[in-house]
Amino acid sequence: MARMKFLCDAERCIECNGCVTACKNEHEVPWGVNRRRVVTLNDGLPGEKSISVACMHCSDAPCMAVCPVDCFYKTSEGVVLHDKDLCIGCGYCFYACPFGAPQFPQDGAFGMRGKMDKCTFCAGGPEEDQSAAEFKKYGRNRLSEGKLPACAEMCSTKALLGGDADVIADIYRTRVLKRGKGAEVWGWGTAYGKPEKGATPPAGAKS
Amino acid sequence: MKKLMLAASVAALALVTAGCGEKQGATVYKQGQYQGKPDTRPWESAQFKGDKTAWEKAVKARNNGQNEYTRATD
Numbered sequence: 001m002a003r004m005k006f007l008c009d010a011e012r013c014i015e016c017n018g019c020v021t022a023c024k025n026e027h028e029v030p031w032g033v034n035r036r037r038v039v040t041l042n043d044g045l046p047g048e049k050s051i052s053v054a055c056m057h058c059s060d061a062p063c064m065a066v067c068p069v070d071c072f073y074k075t076s077e078g079v080v081l082h083d084k085d086l087c088i089g090c091g092y093c094f095y096a097c098p099f100g101a102p103q104f105p106q107d108g109a110f111g112m113r114g115k116m117d118k119c120t121f122c123a124g125g126p127e128e129d130q131s132a133a134e135f136k137k138y139g140r141n142r143l144s145e146g147k148l149p150a151c152a153e154m155c156s157t158k159a160l161l162g163g164d165a166d167v168i169a170d171i172y173r174t175r176v177l178k179r180g181k182g183a184e185v186w187g188w189g190t191a192y193g194k195p196e197k198g199a200t201p202p203a204g205a206k207s
Numbered sequence: 208m209k210k211l212m213l214a215a216s217v218a219a220l221a222l223v224t225a226g227c228g229e230k231q232g233a234t235v236y237k238q239g240q241y242q243g244k245p246d247t248r249p250w251e252s253a254q255f256k257g258d259k260t261a262w263e264k265a266v267k268a269r270n271n272g273q274n275e276y277t278r279a280t281d
């Protein structure tokens with residue numbers, strides 16, 4: 001099993017916010033906390049593009065590097081998780097994260113920051129799998145049920161893919177080659193060219 | 208006089224070599240270690256009971272289920 005990753009296809013995302021709703025519903029995320037959100041560029045203009053953004057479970061996660069209490073850990077599947085019992089809600093991870101993934105509930109006493117909350121790739125946290133304590137702190141642990149994140153599985157247009165990085169990269173590669181556009185972007189050859197398996201990049205592909 | 212010369216030369220030596228013992232000013236950052244509770248693997252749940260192969264098979268099926276091109280030909 002390779003690393004678990006998300007991939008959002010901007011050509012397919014229709015800004016329905018189904019992923020956001022699925023996430024909210026699955027984990028009973030409190031009001032004001034958005035583990036996932038849809039970002040639209042050039043909203044309302046012809047050719048607008050939307051992508052669904054959450055924690056990208058970075059291979060070299062900056063949140064892990066800056067955390068003063070070292071409450072982050074990475075699972076063997078490459079999912080970045082944290083221990084809420086240890087988190088002090090300082091917000092350093094929020095400053096470090098390039099995706100704005102860490103969220104802080106504001107409904108605590110005196111409006112202070114609560115414990116950080118973020119996308120868990122539906123993998124729960126360091127509590128007993130599928131226990132009430134795990135659900136309360138981290139949400140549902142779908143990965144331990146053999147399922148993938150609810151946001152990706154609920155996506156109606158399959159713009160948002162989630163799972164084994166090799167598999168979803170293959171799905172995306174096939175899709176772009178079939179639709180005949182998208183391979184001209186910079187970095188395509190490096191990321192998806194995969195010449196060793198005979199899938200030669202189409203004409204115009206740049207590495 | 209001899210003692211004074213000796214003391215002066217020791218002081219001069221200490222002054223000249225003072226810079227040699229200076230420690231590196233830049234802090235070397237070391238990656239911290241996780242301090243929280245240990246977590247279990249997904250296949251160690253009550254559902255899979257440690258059967259990693261069965262878990263991988265289930266996740267792989269879900270992974271491939273996201274590909275409509277293969278689903279259409281099934």
